[in-house]
Amino acid sequence: MNGFFDIPSDLQHSWLGLIGLHLREALLPVLAGLVAALPIAQLCVRFRWLYPPVLGVTTVLYAIPSLAFFVVLIDYTGQSELTVMIPLAVYSLVVLVPAIVDGVRSVPQETLAAATAMGIGPVRRYLQVQLPIAAPAILAGLRVATVSSISLVSVGALIGNQGALGNLLADAMFYHRPVLAVNSVVTTAVLAILVDALLVLVRVLLTPWMPRGTGRRRKAAARPEPSALALKDAPR
Amino acid sequence: MNVLNFVNAFFSDSAHWHGYDGIPQRLLEHIQYSLTALAIAAAIGLPVGLLTGHTGRGGNVLAFVATAARALPSFGLLVLMFVLLGLGLLPVMIPLVVLAVPPILVTTYEAVRSVDPSPVDAARGMGMSEPRILFQVEVPVALPLILSGLRSAAIQIVSTATIAAYVSLGGLGRYIVDGLYQRDYEKVVGGATLVAVLALATLTVFWAVSRTAVSPGVRRSA
Numbered sequence: 001m002n003g004f005f006d007i008p009s010d011l012q013h014s015w016l017g018l019i020g021l022h023l024r025e026a027l028l029p030v031l032a033g034l035v036a037a038l039p040i041a042q043l044c045v046r047f048r049w050l051y052p053p054v055l056g057v058t059t060v061l062y063a064i065p066s067l068a069f070f071v072v073l074i075d076y077t078g079q080s081e082l083t084v085m086i087p088l089a090v091y092s093l094v095v096l097v098p099a100i101v102d103g104v105r106s107v108p109q110e111t112l113a114a115a116t117a118m119g120i121g122p123v124r125r126y127l128q129v130q131l132p133i134a135a136p137a138i139l140a141g142l143r144v145a146t147v148s149s150i151s152l153v154s155v156g157a158l159i160g161n162q163g164a165l166g167n168l169l170a171d172a173m174f175y176h177r178p179v180l181a182v183n184s185v186v187t188t189a190v191l192a193i194l195v196d197a198l199l200v201l202v203r204v205l206l207t208p209w210m211p212r213g214t215g216r217r218r219k220a221a222a223r224p225e226p227s228a229l230a231l232k233d234a235p236r
Numbered sequence: 237m238n239v240l241n242f243v244n245a246f247f248s249d250s251a252h253w254h255g256y257d258g259i260p261q262r263l264l265e266h267i268q269y270s271l272t273a274l275a276i277a278a279a280i281g282l283p284v285g286l287l288t289g290h291t292g293r294g295g296n297v298l299a300f301v302a303t304a305a306r307a308l309p310s311f312g313l314l315v316l317m318f319v320l321l322g323l324g325l326l327p328v329m330i331p332l333v334v335l336a337v338p339p340i341l342v343t344t345y346e347a348v349r350s351v352d353p354s355p356v357d358a359a360r361g362m363g364m365s366e367p368r369i370l371f372q373v374e375v376p377v378a379l380p381l382i383l384s385g386l387r388s389a390a391i392q393i394v395s396t397a398t399i400a401a402y403v404s405l406g407g408l409g410r411y412i413v414d415g416l417y418q419r420d421y422e423k424v425v426g427g428a429t430l431v432a433v434l435a436l437a438t439l440t441v442f443w444a445v446s447r448t449a450v451s452p453g454v455r456r457s458a
Contacts (some may be wrong), residue, residue, distance in 0.1 A: 063435030065395035067409065068428030069417050072239065072243040144306075151309035157415065158402060169315040178319040192307035 022164035033092025079160030099141025103134030246426025285344025343385025
């Protein structure tokens with residue numbers, strides 16, 4: 001009865017159901033963050049003076065602990081999934097804006113000039129030249145945002161059982177069944193690694209021109225550590 | 237503004253400034269947890285990062301370890317350790333260190349790796365020993381990036397140390413967790429403000445350190 005996959009009935013879900021819930025609560029915010037980050041980053045690229053203040057604001061937002069964020073939001077959105085998803089979307093935004101800005105800025109001036117000379121307009125140039133070249137940097141940011149989002153959903157367990165797989169942790173304490181906590185941690189970690197691997201695959205598919213396998217040295221030079229990248233330049 | 241009212245009420249209540257549950261006491265606990273975790277994480281991450289960065293070997297293993305460590309949920313790890321080990325500082329330190337090691341490790345590795353090879357070759361040509369090359373040529377040049385890795389680790393530790401309160405330890409998270417269960421939003425918002433301020437203070441400390449520790453020549457080129 002006390003097996004690894006036996007989920008207490010108060011969670012109203014099977015193990016697979018919890019995984020589905022977890023993925024929804026983790027991935028929708030990242031998507032929302034990406035949708036919001038693209039125009040913000042584009043504005044920051046366009047108007048250089050805008051970038052430092054935006055970076056300052058996002059750094060302050062990033063410094064707010066997720067638990068505090070959740071709890072303060074209860075006042076407005078109740079103990080719902082939305083309360084968990086809003087902070088995660090904000091964190092994703094904070095990670096993605098610098099990643100996209102750095103990615104788009106790293107497009108060589110000659111490439112842009114060539115595109116303009118070929119008669120490509122600004123919108124098409126952004127969609128067909130800048131975004132694809134920035135894709136590796138954007139996906140590096142997406143990987144960080146996704147993995148941290150998947151791991152942070154668990155904290156939602158504290159606010160009225162909205163933590164999906166994290167709810168197992170509360171139950172592990174209530175019923176004193178450590179195996180539930182092991183299940184929660186292992187499942188969440190494996191989920192994060194699988195989604196991360198999926199994003200790597202997406203990058204490989206999206207950037208067929210990038211050297212594979214042998215390009216280790218170039219990769220190291222082209223891609224700074226994304227989590228450092230997210231907070232780079234912050235205190236200036 | 238609702239939130240601002242809460243902040244004002246929390247900080248103007250003199251009951252929050254004294255005793256066992258007072259702001260100074262909780263702040264001290266929070267700083268103590270954070271500094272201990274950062275020190276342990278740096279003691280693990282810096283030497284390994286410097287060594288792998290200098291030799292240029294083990295980068296793939298390192299990236300794999302860092303990704304795996306990042307995938308572990310801190311909150312889950314905290315509760316698991318608490319259930320397994322009971323109340324104490326160790327169940328809090330393990331998740332915080334696991335959280336902080338990857339940014340320090342990977343950034344240090346990348347920082348040393350990406351140092352311009354020509355001064356390193358020049359130093360080697362002058363007959364400098366490998367440790368001297370590492371500490372007198374590579375580290376000074378890589379310092380801004382190394383510090384940024386330590387900084388992002390420190391910020392994450394400070395904001396994650398709040399969850400220690402869930403397993404009945406102290407720190408600023410105490411206000412947030414207690415406030416949540418008591419439906420006392422004044423406390424929650426007050427605690428959140430304190431943590432955010434502490435995180436910003438951490439940023440300021442790192443800014444000051446990088447102003448004093450980074451060589452002016454490196455700073456200008458960066």
